[in-house]
Amino acid sequence: MPATLVAPHVAPVTTFVEELSSWERTVALYASDMPTTYHCLGRQDSNLLGWISQGVARLGREETRRRASYLAGYRRVWLRELVTPQIARRHSERFPSVRRLTAAEDKSASSIMSLIRIAPTARNFPVVIDGPCPTCDGAGKLWSTWVVDAEADWTETGYRPCWLCQSEDDAA
Numbered sequence: 001m002p003a004t005l006v007a008p009h010v011a012p013v014t015t016f017v018e019e020l021s022s023w024e025r026t027v028a029l030y031a032s033d034m035p036t037t038y039h040c041l042g043r044q045d046s047n048l049l050g051w052i053s054q055g056v057a058r059l060g061r062e063e064t065r066r067r068a069s070y071l072a073g074y075r076r077v078w079l080r081e082l083v084t085p086q087i088a089r090r091h092s093e094r095f096p097s098v099r100r101l102t103a104a105e106d107k108s109a110s111s112i113m114s115l116i117r118i119a120p121t122a123r124n125f126p127v128v129i130d131g132p133c134p135t136c137d138g139a140g141k142l143w144s145t146w147v148v149d150a151e152a153d154w155t156e157t158g159y160r161p162c163w164l165c166q167s168e169d170d171a172a
């Protein structure tokens, strides 16, 4: 097995990065020495791999994952324009530079499209909203009425899992 880059891990860097979700790669790039204005060198840009490894080494695997979960949660709320002041404040404490975060998200996407796939295990990724959920206030469920059979005019009312914080989409 050829050694690729110097990294603080036993496994080759490629394997290591494959096991990171796009959110984790973003967090790692943000924490790395990558210049904010960096432009990718094309399909085989190994600099990105080096920076992703560096960022994870700096933060630690667990902290990288924790921040990535919050970032994914923030994006989910942000996409629906439901960000509360508390969620916004915690997010900007974690990522003070919007410009750098945008750059890191962009390069993370590049690393997936042109360089390194995401291993299936990396897709099991918890999306966490850092603060009470804007739609269910943290209860995880919503009281609602839904149609069981429209023709029979049959509806039911009760608690259902919150569509915002309990959703399992966009995990990777």
Ligand SMILES: [Zn+2]
Binding pocket: 133, 134, 135, 136, 137, 138, 139, 140, 141, 162, 163, 164, 165, 166
């Ligand atoms: Zn909720």
